[in-house]
Amino acid sequence: MSQIALHHISKHFKDITALDDVSFTIQNGEFFVLLGPTGAGKTTTLRVIAGLERQSEGDILFDGQSMNGVPPAERDIAFVFQQYSLYPTMSVYDNLAFPLRSPMRRTPEIEIKPRVEKAAELLRIQHLLERKTARLSGGEMQRVSIGRAIVRNPRIFLMDEPLSNLDAKLRESLRVELKHIQKTQTSTTLFVTHDQIEALTMADRIGVLREGKLIQVGTPTDIYDRPATTFVAQLVGTPRINLHKAFRENGTLHVQESTVQLPAPSGSLPAEFMLGIRPEDVLIAPDGALSGEVVLVEPLGVETVIHLRAGAQTFICVVSGISHYRLGDQVRFDVIRERLHYFDSNGQRLAL
Amino acid sequence: MTALTQAAPTQAKQRAQRRHMSDGALVRLFIFPTLIILILWNVFPLFYSLYLSFTRYSVIANRAPEWIGFSNYTAILSRPTFWQSFATTGVYALLSVGLQTVLGFSLAMLLRQKFKGSGFITTLTLIPMMLSPVVVGMFWKLIYNPSYGIFNFLLNPTNPRLATDMLANPVSAMLAVVIVDVWMWTPFVMLLCLSGLNAIPDYLYEAAAIDRASAWFQFRRITLPQVAPLLLIAVLFRTIEAIKAFDLMMGLTGGGPGKSTETVSIALYRLAFSGQFNTGQASALAYIVLIIIICISNVYIRYLNKLRGE
Incomplete structure (x- = not known):
């Protein structure tokens, strides 16, 4: 060898x-x-x-x-x-x-x-x-x-x-x-x-x-x-990462054409960038800060892939096992902020 | 006027009927003419000649065929001249098919490498195959001509007349016919081998190269087995054709000198038409040739199936 x-x-x-x-x-x-x-x-x-x-x-x-x-x-x-x-x-x-x-x-x-x-x-x-x-x-x-x-x-x-x-x-x-x-x-x-x-x-x-x-x-x-x-x-990763255009305004991140808003991280971010969220980092929670509507449910047995629409954008999230969510359900969700991915307009990762 | 106006609707009706012809009727309409011709020209003569082979009969004698059982067969098989013609056919088939196989396969190996103009050269080499055997026989006769033919000139450029007259000597006449057949049909073997060679995937050779296989191994274990089925088909076709060989000899030597190039087919032709018109015996001989060809083909096909089965 x-x-x-x-x-x-x-x-x-x-x-x-x-x-x-x-x-x-x-x-x-x-x-x-x-x-x-x-x-x-x-x-x-x-x-x-x-x-x-x-x-x-x-x-x-x-x-x-x-x-x-x-x-x-x-x-x-x-x-x-x-x-x-x-x-x-x-x-x-x-x-x-x-x-x-x-x-x-x-x-x-x-x-x-x-x-x-x-x-x-x-x-x-x-x-x-x-x-x-x-x-x-x-x-x-x-x-x-x-x-x-x-x-x-x-x-x-x-x-x-x-x-x-x-x-x-x-x-x-x-x-x-x-x-x-x-x-x-x-x-x-x-x-x-x-x-x-x-x-x-x-x-x-x-x-x-x-x-x-x-x-x-x-x-x-x-x-x-x-x-x-x-x-x-x-x-890498199935289901695919949620990747959306986003912009920064007054200390808040806005996902374009969406109701999703997050507090901006410390560190320098350009005004416009791409925001990546892995599906497993989107958590459905009754007291979540964000809200969306269930538009598609894909039960895979081990896990269920749920498509949430917030504004004009769709976010994919994964819950384990078979879920009880139905089409049209209004749900609240959160994202794990420490695990967000930021990319510049050329697609290069931004280190924060 | 009234007749015309009456005729028009019936014609239209007929046309409509034709348009509604059933699929079965349409199929029959297409098949029957061919079937009738096939029966008249192929199936009927096949069985009629089988019947004639058991009779004493001549087409020019105004006498009905007379049943004589296997006498025609025993007569042929006990006559040394026919054994001679079988032997001649065998030698001819062995030599020409053998040479064609070796040369055709070697040529295919050469033309397998793509180079500038290789497509053009491949097409060029196929030309002899496309000519009529009688024409080929005629012009090779000119090529072999001892006084002005190019063949003897090439053998002995200073004094062509001293070289052998290829068609006059029994041994060289056989050789001459074999050369022409090889010239004409090597491209056929080459073409089949080439298509076999081109179908061998490169990765087999790459795997062998990485496994440190020798060139001989690559040939013996990859090239040959992959080409073998197609090569065998080419050999089968050529063998059948060689056993039936007729037109080339007729054009070149007419079976001579003596009986040195008289193959079974020429013997058959002489028996059936030139002078003798012994239709009964000729039919028997034709059936003997047919049986030989079927036997040889079966051996080949068995072997081919064995190759494919593995």
């Missing part, structure tokens, strides 16, 4: 800039998740680290050693593709054993067997070992692809949305398994996803990518509690 560093990586495809000056470091044993929407450059980052793509500018360092121009085979990495890239004519066992049998590695067969069996056990595919890969289900195929990565001890695991082609149930269980495997093996992992839940649940640290630029790097708590921009604030 290694420490992987990217220094000012840029990648251009003809006139498209896929990556723009991206720098970050993945510590030894860390589970690092790159999060971003489609086309943000996540996969390109992975491919550049793997050596499948050559960066236009910048350096890739594995343990401080430059990897520029080193072919993928010599980087000692393991890659799990979004599509299940299995060798079609071989059995599951042979697929798993393949990276070990490579002429450049030449592991003795006696050593291969226990390693394949251990990987199969971790992924619960022991019963499939003799099967041909064409006869596997999608979930089984992806397990085998992950297995092919974990049979050996590469410097880094690169995973390109390995769970996105699976159905919801399977995704959830494999997510838990992956995190468990990563923690027990303390393997350095770079995991790419567009799914914020995967990022928040699995990552030690998250890097948020947008249009080829790395916007924020931090622990899931950092990302969730101190999003650097409105983009990050909206990317």
Whole structure:
């Protein structure tokens, strides 16, 4: 396992800039998740680290050693593709054993067997070992692809949305398994996803990518509690953060076109800004200072999402369990003032 | 006038009826002409020739077919010249299909890499396939001509006349026919292989590269299995065509010199038409060829299904 560093990586495809000056470091044993929407450059980052793509500018360092121009085979990495890239004519066992049998590695067969069996056990595919890969289900195929990565001890695991082609149930269980495997093996992992839940649940640290630029790097708590921009604030968290234009007047915050007014925080705020309130920070309370009308109720079982209209703006709040609120109910609510997020007109977080 | 005014409504009525024709009637209307032609030209001759293969009959003799059981079949299978023509067909099929497969696949591997003008070159290579075999036979005859053909000139630029007359020598005549068939049909194999190659996803090769697989492994375990079904279909088609080969030989050698390029089809043609008009035996021979083709196709198809099943 290694420490992987990217220094000012840029990648251009003809006139498209896929990556723009991206720098970050993945510590030894860390589970690092790159999060971003489609086309943000996540996969390109992975491919550049793997050596499948050559960066236009910048350096890739594995343990401080430059990897520029080193072919993928010599980087000692393991890659799990979004599509299940299995060798079609071989059995599951042979697929798993393949990276070990490579002429450049030449592991003795006696050593291969226990390693394949251990990987199969971790992924619960022991019963499939003799099967041909064409006869596997999608979930089984992806397990085998992950297995092919974990049979050996590469410097880094690169995973390109390995769970996105699976159905919801399977995704959830494999997510838990992956995190468990990563923690027990303390393997350095770079995991790419567009799914914020995967990022928040699995990552030690998250890097948020947008249009080829790395916007924020931090622990899931950092990302969730101190999003650097409105983009990050909206990317993580379901239901989404309430984000409204607001202005300051005589020591009071007014949400535009709304009845919501709050005392202004100490600290310098511009006259106009964006106000972000996480849904769980909106509390329905009989003696709340604010009032609104229930316009939509979404019961999810564990919690209920309630849309409150105050003036022309709608605020989303979450209450636990099934709620008894009905459409048209007038309710009073409060917001947790210490947990408000302020952004300037460019969407940058304002530190108070 | 009155007749006209009376005719108009009935016509309108007919038209209305036609417009309300049921779907079934419409289907029959479209299918029947084709069906009738198919029965007259294909189905009937198929069964009639099967019947004729068990009779003594000649189309030019004014005599009804006479039932003689399997005599035609035993007569053919006990005559060495027919075994000779089967052997010739076998050698021809083996050589030309083998060469086409190797060359077609290699060409496809080359053209798989996209380069400037690769599309244009692919189209160019397909041209021989689009020509009529008889025309191809005719102009290759000119190419092979020992006095002014370019082939012998290329073999021996200083004195073309010293090079072998390709079509005059039994061994080289077979070779000459094979060369022409390979020239004509390699593009077909190439085209099918190319479409197979293009369908192989890149990530398989990328995964193999990361797993440190050798080039041979990538070819053996990724390229070949993925192309195999299409390659096999190309080989099947070419084998069937090679066993039926007729027009190319007719155009080039006429089966000669001697009987060195006389394939089963040419033997069949001689038996059925040129001089002998032995319709009964010719039908029997045609059925023997049909059975051979069906057997070979079945072997291929079994293998293909086995490939796909895995």
